[in-house]
Amino acid sequence: MAILEILHYPDPRLRKKSEPIPAVTEEVSQFAQDMLETMYSFHGIGLAAPQVDRRIRMLVADCRPKDEAGSRYHLEDATDLEKNVQQPLVLINPEIVKKEGETTYDEGCLSIPSYYETVKRFEYIEVEAFNEKGEKILVKTDGLLAICIQHEIDHLDGKLFIDRLSTIKANRLKAKIKKFGYPDEQDDESEE
Numbered sequence: 105m106a107i108l109e110i111l112h113y114p115d116p117r118l119r120k121k122s123e124p125i126p127a128v129t130e131e132v133s134q135f136a137q138d139m140l141e142t143m144y145s146f147h148g149i150g151l152a153a154p155q156v157d158r159r160i161r162m163l164v165a166d167c168r169p170k171d172e173a174g175s176r177y178h179l180e181d182a183t184d185l186e187k188n189v190q191q192p193l194v195l196i197n198p199e200i201v202k203k204e205g206e207t208t209y210d211e212g213c214l215s216i217p218s219y220y221e222t223v224k225r226f227e228y229i230e231v232e233a234f235n236e237k238g239e240k241i242l243v244k245t246d247g248l249l250a251i252c253i254q255h256e257i258d259h260l261d262g263k264l265f266i267d268r269l270s271t272i273k274a275n276r277l278k279a280k281i282k283k284f285g286y287p288d289e290q291d292d293e294s295e296e
Contacts, residue, residue: 108156128238152259163256166192183247195233202230
């Protein structure tokens, strides 16, 4: 397995739409494992292939609530629907086939590290996809997992969570990023 490089906004590669995966091969399954390892190493709960410079329709997610040390999972904090979904989750060619309700959440993104904004999403979704074994699956969920899947599917379509903000909020966030950059960039500059 390998830790992959995560692209950061405003990298134009994040804006490209991803292509469907024609077949789930051993290489695709291995890439899914690399994505999971990368997501965990950056303490994320979701990661889409475009974020690691692959224009394919695949995402990984693991929203199981963890303790403060990040090691144990507390399923009592998850919704009943989330508890029924085996995680970590690999979704290949995901498509939302049903969506209901409305919710908001302070979203962050591994491609926009350390910045968070409140985003409106559907409260409940059903997603058809293939897993890393090539099996067709249907995921029915709500809670953080539903928010995460919607966020990652946006990446597959070349969208970022800032695109779901009002123009004023989006421009304010873009200006902060332009002025202050990202934490790792600031750390790199101070070491030189």
